[in-house]
Amino acid sequence: MRITITNHEFESIQKILVQNDMSLYNRINEEFKKSVLSCTPKKIKATTKANKMKRKKSRDSITNAVNLLRFENKKVTIYSVAKTAEISYNTAKQYKDFILAQ
Numbered sequence: 001m002r003i004t005i006t007n008h009e010f011e012s013i014q015k016i017l018v019q020n021d022m023s024l025y026n027r028i029n030e031e032f033k034k035s036v037l038s039c040t041p042k043k044i045k046a047t048t049k050a051n052k053m054k055r056k057k058s059r060d061s062i063t064n065a066v067n068l069l070r071f072e073n074k075k076v077t078i079y080s081v082a083k084t085a086e087i088s089y090n091t092a093k094q095y096k097d098f099i100l101a102q
Helices: 007-020 022-038 041-071 078-085 089-094 096-101
Strands: none
Touching: 007 022, 041 078, 041 096, 078 089, 078 096, 089 096
């Protein structure tokens, strides 16, 4: 599981752990070092590329779904597009303006 915390929150957690559990403090610091070292430019570029392709695939699926719904004379809603495109409702909701513009 991953959580996102601010630097201030991380420092506060470290202070608490130093006072209570040194082994857990060391473990968290090791994990933090690993996470910092794992953010290489190559991984960042690969992640960016994968996200771009995923967005393109979603947009293409939505376009096809809207066209299909119009062809079948069905109402074009976020829910109907999500169902037809076989994507989640939340993903379709992110493209609300795109769907309405189609």
